[in-house]
Amino acid sequence: GAVVSQHPSRVICKSGTSVKIECRSLDFQATTMFWYRQFPKQSLMLMATSNEGSKATYEQGVEKDKFLINHASLTLSTLTVASAHPEDSSFYICCAMGSTAITTDTQYFGPGTRLTVL
Amino acid sequence: AQTVTQSQPEMSVQEAETVTLSCTYDTSESDYYLFWYKQPPSRQMILVIRQEAYKQQNATENRFSVNFQKAAKSFSLKISDSQLGDAAMYFCAYRSAKSSGDKLTFGTGTRLAVRP
Numbered sequence: 001g002a003v004v005s006q007h008p009s010r011v012i013c014k015s016g017t018s019v020k021i022e023c024r025s026l027d028f029q030a031t032t033m034f035w036y037r038q039f040p041k042q043s044l045m046l047m048a049t050s051n052e053g054s055k056a057t058y059e060q061g062v063e064k065d066k067f068l069i070n071h072a073s074l075t076l077s078t079l080t081v082a083s084a085h086p087e088d089s090s091f092y093i094c095c096a097m098g099s100t101a102i103t104t105d106t107q108y109f110g111p112g113t114r115l116t117v118l
Numbered sequence: 119a120q121t122v123t124q125s126q127p128e129m130s131v132q133e134a135e136t137v138t139l140s141c142t143y144d145t146s147e148s149d150y151y152l153f154w155y156k157q158p159p160s161r162q163m164i165l166v167i168r169q170e171a172y173k174q175q176n177a178t179e180n181r182f183s184v185n186f187q188k189a190a191k192s193f194s195l196k197i198s199d200s201q202l203g204d205a206a207m208y209f210c211a212y213r214s215a216k217s218s219g220d221k222l223t224f225g226t227g228t229r230l231a232v233r234p
Contacts, residue, residue, distance in 0.1 A: 034220075034221060038161075042226070042227075043209060043224045043225065043227050044209070044222075044224045046223075049220070049221055091161060095163075095222075097220060107220075107222065109162065109163035109164075111162045114161075
């Protein structure tokens with residue numbers, strides 16, 4: 001089956017630093033990737049959608065200058081939290097959708113990254 | 119905009135028994151997909167079952183089945199012969215079938231506990 005990895009799985013950083021999270025589709029080409037944010041005991045909230053080679057589309061209320069998304073290849077998307085602050089602490093989950101007959105129309109989730117900003 | 123509502127924050131079931139999780143949604147579209155995802159303590163989202171709105175037949179996957187009522191906009195999940203490994207957070211999700219509507223809209227989730 002299609003596998004999506006995320007790195008790192010956990011990150012702890014000081015306030016003001018930037019953090020990059022990588023999302024990779026390991027065995028398929030992901031034409032579209034989604035980035036979600038999940039607070040403790042809450043649901044997943046979509047932050048942005050990115051298509052390979054295009055600028056990401058951000059959901060209302062999500063700061064594009066704060067959460068920088070790059071989808072430069074069909075197997076890699078990155079989310080950079082710029083100048084992270086404690087309120088950015090959360091669980092970030094990526095989700096990839098492919099373009100093959102098997103992977104299209106199905107979304108595969110990464111294992112998530114827990115970000116803690118001190 | 120579409121919304122998904124899960125009115126049961128928590129549910130509990132005895133091992134080997136059957137439990138039904140509720141989900142309702144609101145949409146003006148006629149063609150869409152509905153999903154149930156499981157999120158165990160590992161936080162990895164796992165697809166449990168999916169339903170295409172144009173299909174009248176309810177989807178089933180082994181011990182998991184749905185009751186899809188399109189007119190009522192209801193999409194409940196039935197778990198039969200519950201197992202300890204079924205304990206998790208369950209999210210109902212909606213996705214438009216339009217080519218530009220690939221994003222998932224999630225409900226608030228139902229935490230399922232399985233009693234041994």
